[in-house]
Amino acid sequence: MSIWEYANPKKFIATTTPVVPWVLWLSVALLAIGLIWGFFFTPDDFRQGSTVKIIYLHVPAALMAINAWFMMLVASLIWLVRRHHVSALAARAAAPVGVVMTLIALFTGAVWGQPMWGTWWAWDPRLTSFLILFLFYLGYIALWQAIEDPDTAADLTSVLCIVGSVFAMLSRYAVNFWNQGLHQGTSVPVVTGGRSVADVFFVPLVVCMVAFGTLFIALVLMGTATEIRARRIKALETRMRG
Amino acid sequence: MIPDLGKYAIEVLSAYVVSIALLVAIVALFMRRAKKMRVQLAQVETRVKAIKEPMDGE
Numbered sequence: 001m002s003i004w005e006y007a008n009p010k011k012f013i014a015t016t017t018p019v020v021p022w023v024l025w026l027s028v029a030l031l032a033i034g035l036i037w038g039f040f041f042t043p044d045d046f047r048q049g050s051t052v053k054i055i056y057l058h059v060p061a062a063l064m065a066i067n068a069w070f071m072m073l074v075a076s077l078i079w080l081v082r083r084h085h086v087s088a089l090a091a092r093a094a095a096p097v098g099v100v101m102t103l104i105a106l107f108t109g110a111v112w113g114q115p116m117w118g119t120w121w122a123w124d125p126r127l128t129s130f131l132i133l134f135l136f137y138l139g140y141i142a143l144w145q146a147i148e149d150p151d152t153a154a155d156l157t158s159v160l161c162i163v164g165s166v167f168a169m170l171s172r173y174a175v176n177f178w179n180q181g182l183h184q185g186t187s188v189p190v191v192t193g194g195r196s197v198a199d200v201f202f203v204p205l206v207v208c209m210v211a212f213g214t215l216f217i218a219l220v221l222m223g224t225a226t227e228i229r230a231r232r233i234k235a236l237e238t239r240m241r242g
Numbered sequence: 243m244i245p246d247l248g249k250y251a252i253e254v255l256s257a258y259v260v261s262i263a264l265l266v267a268i269v270a271l272f273m274r275r276a277k278k279m280r281v282q283l284a285q286v287e288t289r290v291k292a293i294k295e296p297m298d299g300e
Contacts, residue, residue: 024269031265039258040245050247053254057261100268108257115250215265219272226272229279236286240293 007084009228016221024222027215034207042201054112055197056205060212061104062130062171068098068216069133069161069168072140076158086224088154089231091161093223095141097216102134126183129170136164150231 006012038056045052075091078084109127110120121127140160147153197205247254 035258035262044248049250050245050254051250053247054257057257061261096271097268100264104261104264107260111253111257115253215269219268222272222276226276226279229283233279233283233286236290240286240290 004082004084007082007086009086009232012086013225013228016225020218020222020225023214023218027211027213027218030207030211030214034204034211037204038201038208042204045201048116051112051115052201054108055201056208058105058108058112059205060209061101061108063209064212064216065098065101065105065130065133066168066172067213068094068101069137069164071220072098072161073165073168076161079154080158085150085154085231086228088150088158089227090220090224091157092144092154093227094216094220095137095144097219097223099134099137099141101212101216102130102137106130106134124183126171129167132167133164133171136160136167140164150234 006015035056039053042053044050072091072094075087075094078087079091109130113122114120140157143157143160144153147156
């Protein structure tokens with residue numbers, strides 16, 4: 001069995017519909033566990049005080065904001081190369097989730113930055129590239145809405161996604177490229193394995209990261225099925241008029 | 243019940259309230275649109291069937 005079989009809209013809906021509620025409930029449960037654990041049962045940091053509790057929202061949201069864009073990039077490339085409608089619609093469905101993740105990362109970053117850095121905002125490489133990524137998300141959604149023909153919209157948004165990937169990349173690695181700015185390096189570097197977060201904060205943080213990840217998967221699966229149905233409605237209505 | 247957040251209570255609580263509100267909003271929006279499209283597609287497919295059936299009988 002090939003993964004490309006799921007590029008068939010009917011097969012995609014038949015496979016994902018029973019799975020989505022389970023993934024959604026799993027994400028809600030994990031989110032509740034992670035946030036309650038982090039908020040109520042972890043100590044204050046000796047330097048940052050209670051603001052360390054913002055980590056359980058800020059880090060998973062920032063992680064998913066960038067990962068969502070990379071998922072959109074892969075789906076866009078599949079569309080451009082193989083012309084599978086489901087992949088283009090999956091990219092479209094991921095964008096609003098990415099916007100929310102970026103917004104949460106920006107907001108929590110600002111309210112965390114104010115007491116720690118003494119400012120809500122700084123034109124720091126990571127913060128600036130994140131803001132540009134947020135604007136790319138908005139532009140991506142607007143472009144889908146603005147173009148009537150779905151295939152043309154998928155083509156143009158795919159190109160926009162490829163261009164925006166530069167900023168998604170910068171958001172993740174800007175602190176490594178430019179050794180300046182207020183933002184610290186990655187708290188949980190997956191590649192090197194070293195981390196700057198103590199165990200007492202790390203475990204609930206991982207739970208929250210998995211929760212945000214599963215929530216993203218649930219919403220993208222649900223959103224893709226919705227976009228497939230919306231496209232079918234449009235096709236049937238056009239056929240009836242014709 | 244709420245842990246002592248000290249002088250950063252507003253920052254921490256606002257981060258949680260806004261983030262949870264945004265997450266609930268996106269889930270609610272996705273679920274509402276999913277339901278709307280399911281219902282709409284069923285209606286359109288019924289209409290298509292109704293148009294097709296007399297044509298098949300001819």
